Amino acid sequence: MHVVVCVKAVPGSTEVKMDPKTNTIVRDGGQAVINPFDASALETALRIKDAAAEPADVRVSVLSMGIPATADLLRDCIARGADDGLLLSDRAFAGADTLATTYALSRGIEALGGADLILCGKMAVDGDTAQIGPELAGTFEWPCATDVVEVRGLEPMCTCVRANIDRGVASLAVPLPAVLTVSKDIADLRMPSIAGIMAAETVSIEVLDAKRSASDARRIGLSGSPTQVVRSFVPDRADGAVTVPGDAAEQACALAQLIEGMSL
Template sequence: MRSVVCMKAVPSTTEVRMDPKTNTIIRDGRQSVANPFDTAALEVALALKDELGGRVSVLSMGIPDTCRLLRDAIARGADDALLLSDRAFAGADTLATSYTLSMGLDELGDADLVLCGKMAVDGDTAQIGPELGGILGVPCVTGVSEVLEASDHRVVVRHDTDEGTEVAEVPLPAVLTVTKDIATLRMPSIAGVRAAAGAEVRVLDAATLGADPACCGLAGSPTQVVRSFVPERSHEAATIAGTPAEQAAALLEVFEEVAR
């Protein structure tokens, strides 16, 4: 089983800084961690490797500091890592990100299974997995909460839907996005830490990757953040006097005003 896990570095704090010109998150590497949904996807891939053999590669797009997180994935059992890093990738929306990641997947070679977290905690779009499936032309199952069976030509999974959960059988190659609770990432071994310390994380820029500049970063993003702000909050309280019926009527007026 050849698996590729897409991983993203996300802020470890809610105190993020925004670029006032592009309205995108400033990613300088400070206090960044691996997206928790993606670490669950990594554990799923490592468990499949334990069961079926094969290789696990990790793929990310981000600033050079992301190499630190990819080496940690190697310490936990991944075989190799590829980082796509270039100023040309900055400010990408999900479509531009998916395009760039698909170029990275081509660089890594044929994969039986591409695994992503269901969403990233700094964006919550849950679009990367389905978009990758569309670009690659392979089936995609989202919100996978359990892998029931796996072989070299198919996987059977349980996944969440709007109506509940269902079991799906998917031929390979395929893309899966997984929930955060599907698995807990294993701890790195001593041998893994030593291997990761000397491991080479390949870093490719847009030119080396052969990416179309018009499809990358802000230039390739049909959706852009127009404005971002912190909602104003107040702690004012009001007393509603009168009989219960009068209070209920006054409260209804408040609700209707808020709903307008």
């Protein structure tokens, strides 16, 4: 059984600040962290491995597309129990939208020898489209379950999960191979073990550029991306709030008038 966990490096959440003058994202320090949803996906994979009759038969690979420094995050995943890591890194991958990212990741999965199960986070906290998981499933023509809150069991042919759906939670039997995207709260990622730290020190993270991953140059990066961000701005509601003055009684009186005028 081969489980591939897709992990994205994202800015540490406290560093997502806006420069009020230039309206751009300030990435002070540039300290990247593993997307919190992907940490949960990795823990889910590690628990599948732990629960297997022969844990050694379950291989957990971590896969990322990102800058060279992302290799350190993959190494950290190995310290926590993943078996190996693959990084897709090349200037040619830069500027990818979800379609181009999905294509690159699919090349990475091929390079890893395919997969029985792909685990993604429900979404990345920066781009937050939640599209990569279902687009990977579509690429391989595999079934998909999104926003999974519990993996109940994994058999060679099928996995049983509970997943959030519109207005409820569904229990699903998903035939393998498949893609699952997991909720943040499904599992908290474990700490590295001593053995894991030692393994991570010696393991070499495989890094593939566009050419070595046999990627079609027209399908990656900016040129392989159908969507373009043409403008970005800070929502104008910020700091526009009207202050309601007075003590609690006066404030309540003003608010009551306001609410009564709203025709709810």
